[in-house]
Amino acid sequence: MKIKKQEILARIESLSRTRRILVQILILGLICGLFWFFYLDPARDQIAGLERDIQSLDIDIARFSSQAARLPELEKELGSREKELILAKTLLPEDAHALERLLASFERLGNEKGVRFLLFQPGTQELHQFYATRNVQLRLQGQFHDLISYFDELTRLDRLVSLQSLRLTPVAAQQRTDENVLSAETVLLVYRSLSPAELEARQ
Secondary structure (H helix, E strand, O other): OHHHHHHHHHHHHHOOHHHHHHHHHHHHHHHHHHHHHHHHHHHHHHHHHHHHHHHHHHHHHHHHHHHHHOHHHHHHHHHHHHHHHHHHHHHOOOOHHHHHHHHHHHHHHHHHOOOEEEEEEEEEEEEOOOEEEEEEEEEEEEEHHHHHHHHHHHHOOOOOEEEEEEEEEEOOHHHOOOOOEEEEEEEEEEEEEOOHHHHHHHO
16 A cells, blocks of 8 residues: 555656646545535535524514513403403303293292283293303283383393393273283393303204
C-alpha cells in the first residue's frame, strides 16, 4: 500500500504544473462533494424539518394564547349556562310522575281560588329533542276576579306552563247565581324534560 502511494505521488509530481492543479482541484471537489452528501445535506434537511416544527409550534402557541385570553370570558359564559341549566331543571318536571303532580296542582289551585272545573282534559304527550310537551284543555266557571286570580297564579308556578288560548264568556242567566260569573275555556301547554333513558332511546 505504501509503494502504491509513492507511485501515485511520483506520477503526480511528474505531471505538469497545470495538471497537478487540476488533480488537486478534482480531489478537493471530491472531498467537498462527499462532505456535502454525507454531512451538510442531511443537516440541512434536519434544519428545515426543525424550522417547520418551530412554525407549527408558533401557530399552536398563538392559538392557545388566544384561547387563554378568552378563558375568563368562557368561564363566565359557563357559569351563566350552568345557571340556565339549573333554572331549566327547576322549570321542567324531570319525569312523567312529576308532570302528573303538576297537573294535579292545577285543579288544587283552582279549588283554592273558588273556580269550578267543568272540564279537565290532559291531551297526548309530544316528544321533542330534549323535552316533552302536553296540552291540557280546561273549561272553568267562576267570578271574573277568581278566574283572573287563578290564571295569574298559574303564571307564578315554578314550572314552565304556557297559556295557548283563552276565551271568556258570560254564563247564561238561568245557569248563574251571580252577575259576574263567567265561563273560561283555555288550553295550557306544559313542559317536562326527557329522562336519561328517553334521551338515550331518541339517539
